[in-house]
Amino acid sequence: xxxxxxxxxxxYHEINLRKNDLGRLSLVEFDDEEYExxxxxxxxxxxxxxxxxxxxxxKARVVFLGFACEYVRRTKYASDDDKFWDDFEKSLHIDKxxxxxxxxxxxLWQSYAEEGIEQRRGNFNRLIVGSLxxxxxxxxxxxxxxxxxxCWYYQSYTDSEVTPQLIRExxxxxxxxxxxxxxxxxxxxxxxQALALIITYxxxxxxxxxxxxxxxxNWEIVEALGIEYAPTRLHLIRSKExxxxxxxxxxNHCNPTQFLHTLQSYPEAIVQVPKGDTYPAYKLFxxxxxxxxxxxxxxxxxxxxxxxxxxxxWLETVTQWPYEEVVPLQRKDYIAYxxxxxxxxxxxxxxxxxxxxxxxxxxxxxxxxxxxPSGERLVIDGQLYRESEGIDWAVSLRLHIDxxxxxxxxxxxxxxxxxxxxxxxxxIVIRTSQNHExxxxxxxxxxxxxxxxxxxxxxxxxxxxxxxxxxxxEFLDSKVLSSESAYLFSYQTHECIPVGTQRxxxxxxxxxxxxxxxxxxxxxxxxxxxxxxDFGSYRIYRVNWKDNKHAFSLHVGDISWNFQxxxxxxxxxxxxxxxxxxxxxxxxxxxxxxxxxxxxxxxDPIHTPMACQVFFGDELIAKKETTKCLxxxxxxxxxxxxxxxxxxxxxxxLEHYGKYxxxxxxxxxxxxxxxxxxxPEIKVTLPDANQPLLxxxxxxxxxxxxxxxxxxxxxxxxxxxxxxxxxxxxxxxxLKLKGEFTEGLMCLTSQMIAVPVIFPTIGEMVNINVCPTxxxxxxxxxxxxxLIRDTRDIPxxxxxxxxxxxxxxxxLYVFTKxxxxxxxxxxxxVVISRRSDTEGNVFxxxxxxxxxxxxxxxxxxxxxxxxxxxxxxxSWTPFINNMIVKDTRVSLDVSGPYGTGISxxxxxxxxxxxxxxxxxxxxxxxxASVELPSIESTWGQCYLVPMYYxxxxxxxxxxxxxxxxxxxxxxxxxxxxxxxxxxxSEEFLQxxxxx
Numbered sequence: 001x002x003x004x005x006x007x008x009x010x011x012y013h014e015i016n017l018r019k020n021d022l023g024r025l026s027l028v029e030f031d032d033e034e035y036e037x038x039x040x041x042x043x044x045x046x047x048x049x050x051x052x053x054x055x056x057x058x059k060a061r062v063v064f065l066g067f068a069c070e071y072v073r074r075t076k077y078a079s080d081d082d083k084f085w086d087d088f089e090k091s092l093h094i095d096k097x098x099x100x101x102x103x104x105x106x107x108l109w110q111s112y113a114e115e116g117i118e119q120r121r122g123n124f125n126r127l128i129v130g131s132l133x134x135x136x137x138x139x140x141x142x143x144x145x146x147x148x149x150x151c152w153y154y155q156s157y158t159d160s161e162v163t164p165q166l167i168r169e170x171x172x173x174x175x176x177x178x179x180x181x182x183x184x185x186x187x188x189x190x191x192x193q194a195l196a197l198i199i200t201y202x203x204x205x206x207x208x209x210x211x212x213x214x215x216x217x218n219w220e221i222v223e224a225l226g227i228e229y230a231p232t233r234l235h236l237i238r239s240k241e242x243x244x245x246x247x248x249x250x251x252n253h254c255n256p257t258q259f260l261h262t263l264q265s266y267p268e269a270i271v272q273v274p275k276g277d278t279y280p281a282y283k284l285f286x287x288x289x290x291x292x293x294x295x296x297x298x299x300x301x302x303x304x305x306x307x308x309x310x311x312x313x314w315l316e317t318v319t320q321w322p323y324e325e326v327v328p329l330q331r332k333d334y335i336a337y338x339x340x341x342x343x344x345x346x347x348x349x350x351x352x353x354x355x356x357x358x359x360x361x362x363x364x365x366x367x368x369x370x371x372x373p374s375g376e377r378l379v380i381d382g383q384l385y386r387e388s389e390g391i392d393w394a395v396s397l398r399l400h401i402d403x404x405x406x407x408x409x410x411x412x413x414x415x416x417x418x419x420x421x422x423x424x425x426x427x428i429v430i431r432t433s434q435n436h437e438x439x440x441x442x443x444x445x446x447x448x449x450x451x452x453x454x455x456x457x458x459x460x461x462x463x464x465x466x467x468x469x470x471x472x473x474e475f476l477d478s479k480v481l482s483s484e485s486a487y488l489f490s491y492q493t494h495e496c497i498p499v500g501t502q503r504x505x506x507x508x509x510x511x512x513x514x515x516x517x518x519x520x521x522x523x524x525x526x527x528x529x530x531x532x533x534d535f536g537s538y539r540i541y542r543v544n545w546k547d548n549k550h551a552f553s554l555h556v557g558d559i560s561w562n563f564q565x566x567x568x569x570x571x572x573x574x575x576x577x578x579x580x581x582x583x584x585x586x587x588x589x590x591x592x593x594x595x596x597x598x599x600x601x602x603x604d605p606i607h608t609p610m611a612c613q614v615f616f617g618d619e620l621i622a623k624k625e626t627t628k629c630l631x632x633x634x635x636x637x638x639x640x641x642x643x644x645x646x647x648x649x650x651x652x653x654l655e656h657y658g659k660y661x662x663x664x665x666x667x668x669x670x671x672x673x674x675x676x677x678x679x680p681e682i683k684v685t686l687p688d689a690n691q692p693l694l695x696x697x698x699x700x701x702x703x704x705x706x707x708x709x710x711x712x713x714x715x716x717x718x719x720x721x722x723x724x725x726x727x728x729x730x731x732x733x734x735l736k737l738k739g740e741f742t743e744g745l746m747c748l749t750s751q752m753i754a755v756p757v758i759f760p761t762i763g764e765m766v767n768i769n770v771c772p773t774x775x776x777x778x779x780x781x782x783x784x785x786x787l788i789r790d791t792r793d794i795p796x797x798x799x800x801x802x803x804x805x806x807x808x809x810x811x812l813y814v815f816t817k818x819x820x821x822x823x824x825x826x827x828x829x830v831v832i833s834r835r836s837d838t839e840g841n842v843f844x845x846x847x848x849x850x851x852x853x854x855x856x857x858x859x860x861x862x863x864x865x866x867x868x869x870x871x872x873x874x875s876w877t878p879f880i881n882n883m884i885v886k887d888t889r890v891s892l893d894v895s896g897p898y899g900t901g902i903s904x905x906x907x908x909x910x911x912x913x914x915x916x917x918x919x920x921x922x923x924x925x926x927x928a929s930v931e932l933p934s935i936e937s938t939w940g941q942c943y944l945v946p947m948y949y950x951x952x953x954x955x956x957x958x959x960x961x962x963x964x965x966x967x968x969x970x971x972x973x974x975x976x977x978x979x980x981x982x983x984x985s986e987e988f989l990q991x992x993x994x995x
Contacts, residue, residue: 002033011041012059015066025062025115026069026135027184031232035074038067043092045107046099061111068108072136081129104128145178146188146237147246153192154199154250154312160332162189173330191234198229199250203258203311204609208303209247217247253306253314256293257625260285261607262300272299274358289627295367296358309336309369315359318367326380329369335387336369337380343368346379348449349621351652354381375417377447384421391476392417395467397496399489399511400457407511408535409461409487411436413454415618418471421446426472432456433466442471450618451661460536486556487513488543493670499559508545508566513538514556523553569601569664569671581684583754583767587676592649595676597641598633599664605630605639608666612641614649615661621652626664653678657708658762677764680707682757684768692817692866695776699726701768703757711758718760724768726753730776730815745796748815748841750774773840775816775868782809804854804876807847812872814842816865825862826853836865850874855923857897857951877956878902878921878948885944885962888932892946896921899951904930906942906964914939918949935964 003011018028030038045060052060068088075087088103089096109128112119117135120127152170153162160166162185167178180188198221202208205224209217214232222230231243254262263271267282274296281300284293297315298305306315312331318338321327327336337345337354345352345368354366372378375392378385393416400410411432418428423442430438436456440448458465461483468478488497491509512528514520516537522528525547531540545552545566552563573587574596589595599605605626612629614622622645629645632638653660657680663673685702693699701724703710712722732746751774754767780796781803802810814822814836822842824832831853834842853859859874878896885891894902901920905913914936919928935942944962947955 003037006037006041008041008045008056008059008063011037011063015062025066026117028066028069029073029237030066030070035067035070038063038070039091042067043094046092046094046102049102049107057106058114061107061114064103064107065111065115068132069136072133084129108132145176146180147242147249148174148176149178149188150192150195150246151250154196162192191237194229195231195234195246195250197225198231199247200311201225202247203251203254208251208262209244214244250311252304253308253311255309255311256288256295256307257609257627258311259298259305259307260288260627262305263288264607266300269301274298274361276361292353292355294356294358297360309355309367310334313369315357318357318365319359319363321367323365324381326385333372333374334369335372335385336367338365338367339381340365342366343381345370345381346377347373348376348447348619349616349652349656350623373417375419375447376449377419377421377445386421389419389421391419391469393469393477395479395481397481397487398455399491399494399496400455402457406533407489407531407540409458409513409538411456411458411465411467411481412452413450414452415620416448416450416454416469418442418448419446420471423471427470429470429472430454431468431470433464434459447619449620451615451620453618462537484559485515485518486559487538488554488561489513493672495670497561498669499561510543510545512541512543512554512556514541515539518557521555523550525550526552526554567602569599569603571662571664571672571674572598572600573674573676574598581686581768581770582682583769584679585767587674588679588764588766589676590679590681592646592653592676592678593643595646597646597662599630599639599641599672600637601639601671602637603666603671605664606632610664610666610671612645613663613665615663616653616656617658621660622649655680655707657759658764677762679759679764679766680705682710682766686770687772690817692773692775692820692868693728694868694870695729695774696727699728699770699772700724701726701755701770703768705757705759708759709761711760722757724755724757726755726770728753728770728772728774730774730778732778745780745811745813745843746778746798748776748778748813750815773817775865775870777815777863777870777872778813779872780811780813781806801873801875802847804851804859804874805879807850807874810845810847812844812847812863814844814863814865816840816842820866822863822865825864826850826859828862829853855898857900877950880946880958880960881925883946883960883962885932885964888934890930890932890944890962892919892928892930893925894919894921894928895925896923896948897951898923901949902928902958903947903949903955904932905945905947906932906935906939907945908939908942914942932964 003014005011015025015028019025042064045064049057049060071088071091085100086096089098089100109119109126111117112131117131120131120134122130149167149170152174164182164185167180167185171177201224202217202221207217207220212220218230218232227233231247234243237243237246263269263281263285267280267285269281270278271281271284272278273284274294293307295307295309295315295318298307308315308318313329313336318336321336321338324339325337327338328334329336337343338357339354343354343366345354352368352370354368357365357367359365368380372385372388373392374388374390376388378388394414395411396414398410398412400408402408413430416428416430420426420442424444424446426442428440428442428448430436434456438454438456440450442448464480464482466478466480469476484499486499488499489495489511490497490507491511492507497510512520513535516539520528520541522543525545527544527546529542529544531542533540543554545563548566551565552561554561575584575586575589575594584590603610607627610626612622612624612626613620624645626639629642630639631642633640657678659675659677661673661675664671683704683706685704687693687699703722703724705720705722709718709720710722711717712719714723714725729751730748731751733749750771752769752771754769756765756767758765779799779802781799782796796811812824814834816822816836818836818838818840820836820840822834822836823830824844831850832844834844836842850859850861853861854874854876857876859876860871861874863870863872876897878894878900880892880894880902882893883890890904892902896902898921901918904917904919906915907913915933917930919930932944942964944964946958946960948958949955
């Protein structure tokens with residue numbers, strides 16, 4: 001970094017600022033460009049010093065001494081004064097001895113006293129060069145102390161500020177001094193935090209200074225993090241060589257994932273593993289991508305890489321750990337465990353195996369390192385670790401759709417983990433300042449684990465909201481959520497998208513909540529639609545990213561969102577075909593390894609830090625980086641969850657049945673999620689497939705569930721066995737039968753019955769698919785208008801019983817098992833037999849032959865097949881074929897069964913029956929003649945109304961009716977006739993009879 005100006009005054013000012021921060025002039029270092037400037041300014045000082053005023057001479061002495069200190073640092077001068085002066089004068093391009101008196105007396109010795117540098121003397125003269133050399137050597141020792149402190153800080157306290165207390169802690173723990181000027185501590189703090197961020201970013205992005213130069217490395221860091229994080233701008237270390245040494249020392253410690261990225265970047269390199277063997281990098285990458293490999297010292301083309309659990313943890317530290325003891329690490333809340341044999345760590349239901357570590361050729365051990373999982377049950381090598389007692393919780397804002405379909409803002413607990421082994425059964429209570437309340441309890445294992453199970457819909461969000469957690473009446477923790485001027489929510493996942501994010505986002509639609517007084521500016525290709533609803537002081541908008549050729553850009557007041565491109569990430573769960581009667585729907589399975597889980601995305605889950613998380617209920621049971629659990633398929637955008645990971649889930653979830661949530665996340669944001677259910681296998685006793693079942697008859701199925709109780713509807717209880725009842729029926733296919741049969745007959749088939757088996761304890765069910773061969777029949781007959789040549793498309797109609805008078809236009813359709821004999825019987829007498837075809841169909845049409853077996857009002861016909869019997873009825877009611885009335889005689893042409901008849905009723909105009917006679921049927925077609933009684937004059941006009949008389953005494957109307965003519969005379973006075981009545985004689989004689 002160059003000086004702002006090459007003048008004495010400007011350089012003096014900048015050197016003085018640095019010196020004030022560092023405490024001593026000899027600690028101020030200069031880069032190459034600054035050193036070149038100092039060399040030219042030094043020549044000017046020597047040449048013009050004597051002509052300057054005292055104030056400028058004083059500034060010149062400081063600048064020249066700074067140049068002299070940097071010269072000694074760079075030339076590594078030892079103890080030869082003559083060699084120093086020769087080289088020093090050459091660097092200033094001045095003649096030997098020409099200005100030595102000026103330099104030694106005024107520019108150096110005098111400035112030593114002014115800058116606090118010890119003026120050392122020999123037995124006979126002043127040690128001008130020796131004093132300068134010792135001062136610079138002391139500053140070099142200070143730099144080594146700073147580098148040592150940098151390393152310690154990176155390993156232990158990257159989340160802490162450097163304070164005098166932290167420096168004292170360093171000196172006590174390491175027994176190393178750190179002599180630093182008090183004013184320099186803030187700069188040391190900035191340098192430490194900047195360096196930690198630089199190293200972390202570089203390792204995560206596979207950027208190693210060991211394979212680059214300082215300038216290129218510096219440019220990469222500046223491009224990614226900003227100029228304030230340039231390694232060459234550190235306050236306390238400015239030497240490029242020292243910067244390189246420090247960064248290389250820190251960066252060659254990487255975790256396994258980071259080391260895999262390096263292997264992938266150099267596929268042709270030769271890798272030496274801790275055991276000493278060598279392999280091509282591409283082979284190791286292919287083998288190790290989904291497998292664990294040892295921690296230890298590796299070499300890639302002779303460049304060392306120390307693979308460790310965490311980049312800040314060194315192999316030398318692992319060697320110092322005792323065996324089979326939980327070791328607290330210097331970084332807050334981190335612990336470690338080491339053992340000579342393999343071991344397991346259980347965090348809740350997650351199981352982590354200790355990883356092989358080869359810190360050096362003489363030691364092999366297994367180690368586990370992680371942060372203490374506060375709020376989770378932690379068992380290390382079989383021993384409960386109670387230091388995880390406490391709570392861990394996180395909340396976020398999410399889009400919530402209320403009961404009326406209105407989008408609102410809700411608070412969601414991303415997780416709540418509580419572990420209090422001594423408080424089993426005690427209540428966990430959560431309250432908010434908007435009067436929400438949730439109550440849970442500590443389970444028998446001392447835990448309470450929830451994942452996105454608590455949702456508090458907000459009424460409004462104008463004021464900060466406080467959330468508090470209590471264990472019984474004891475306060476545990478609280479958080480305060482403050483409102484922002486705008487929120488953007490994902491339409492698909494309902495996630496709240498962080499303000500200022502520039503990541504990809506795979507959405508076409510969003511919901512925007514913006515304060516009423518904020519202006520909204522949308523980029524090209526973005527459409528904003530104002531909804532006619534508000535949320536408190538927020539207006540609600542639907543945002544559509546219509547044109548993805550343009551980046552997404554949205555500004556609300558002084559906050560913004562910018563997405564470079566649309567991305568997508570979709571989980572697809574595909575069930576594998578399983579034999580047997582149990583039907584599993586999508587997302588239901590007996591084992592994880594029984595399904596195929598694919599991911600469809602335009603992201604890069606192999607090289608981007610993403611994770612797959614699996615939750616059982618509200619407990620995290622497995623978490624794996626996508627680099628280890630996803631395998632790329634032939635399609636560029638399709639990946640498959642590795643079978644090894646699914647089998648690992650099988651082992652974790654063994655006999656833990658119920659719902660599991662599978663989430664893929666990136667930087668804490670959910671990319672997509674799906675829910676699956678693990679269902680236990682059951683045994684079912686099925687009926688004999690060769691024996692048909694009578695349609696509508698109850699079939700009992702016996703279910704045995706050895707792993708999880710089921711609901712038994714027969715007993716009304718939960719048990720390991722259940723008896724399920726079904727009534728199989730025949731289904732009519734929509735396809736019409738082809739062939740000789742008239743349209744209207746529908747093909748029959750046995751019904752596939754899905755019988756639900758319910759697991760009440762997990763709220764899940766499966767269906768048992770049974771399809772027994774059903775024996776049954778259908779009756780069809782034509783409508784009356786079909787007999788008179790009606791041309792409608794469907795002349796046949798299904799009926800429940802046959803009409804005696806329509807038997808010639810009826811069809812009996814029987815369905816049974818294939819190639820089975822079917823007999824039709826009346827009064828146990830077989831009247832006709834047929835054999836079913838290969839599909840089980842039998843058609844018998846034109847059933848008029850059954851009339852000779854009909855004598856009663858209802859005749860029952862049996863159908864027998866495969867030892868089963870079913871019955872239908874032929875209904876026969878009286879019927880008048882013809883009726884003629886002549887004078888007082890009625891002639892009838894009638895048919896009807898025994899016990900029925902025709903009731904002939906004489907009815908007057910007042911609907912009063914004046915006379916009735918009953919003609920009984922004879923069980924066949926017959927004719928009858930009936931004499932009507934004399935019509936009395938008092939009856940008035942009458943009608944003959946025949947009624948059908950049934951065997952149970954019920955009478956039904958017929959379509960027949962006859963008007964009976966009256967034959968009677970009236971006495972008329974002769975005198976009256978002689979006078980005339982005013983009508984013609986012909987009309988009169990037609991109306992009246994003259995006796």
